Amino acid sequence: MPYTRDNLTEVLRRHDINPTHQRIEIAYALFSRGEHLSADQILAIVNDRHSETSKATVYNTLNLFLEKKLVREVIVDPSKVFYDPNPSPHHHFYNVDTGELADIDAAGIEVHGLPALPDGMVTEGVDIIVRVRAG
Template sequence: MTGQVITHRHDDYLRDLLQRAGLRATRQRLGLAELIFGRGERHLTAEELYGEAIQAGMRLSQTTVYNTLHQFTEAGLLREILADPRRIYFDTNVDPHHHFLDEDTGEMEDIPMDSVSVMGLPTPPAGKMIEGVDVIVRVRRPDTH
């Protein structure tokens, strides 16, 4: 069971990660954290994570998955990306960066911050300053016919 091996290797690390973020390391949070953070950098939706959790044999509701993702986001462990009104991605890379979004597959890929320069930004409304610009470059395969 490769899954078991990974669990044990990551367990202390994940427990630590949650505790440093101010979250109690419950079994459910640890289980979800393993799925989220145990596989390298990821962009995943709540639906995907729920599917993975069920597959991994966890017994939990979709609401628990949503709540946990939002707790992780608020604690700074994840970054929320609103790709379109129907899809929210949770990104394990919380450093500022941009994204390619494959419109056909829904797959997201990082673009380093310094590979994009945004020019000609409008003057922000009175009394406000620009905090950041997140670029989503939408891609698809060219039509082959």
């Protein structure tokens, strides 16, 4: 089912996010493309035709989405954070030459041999990044 502004409104509500116009537009930019985008790219997309949303709102909104677990952040490029709309567990290929990111479905991937956590610690998540390049 394709993402529409209407069904995204519902998604926002289910994540406890008040669906304002700007928030819907930002969610739409991210989810309709299904790609990894930086805050800058989202700002550009949202303001493509005419200026609609400020930089501050884009950052505020992305951090809100993050906090509400609507999107994930992918930190591989030292210069900027990418936001990832894929809700299912997955890892990433990262092309170190071009900066391209591609998903790796986590189903079927197993990691063995990780040591026990220090006392009183809990795992938030395990991220696997496979750095690749042409060769």
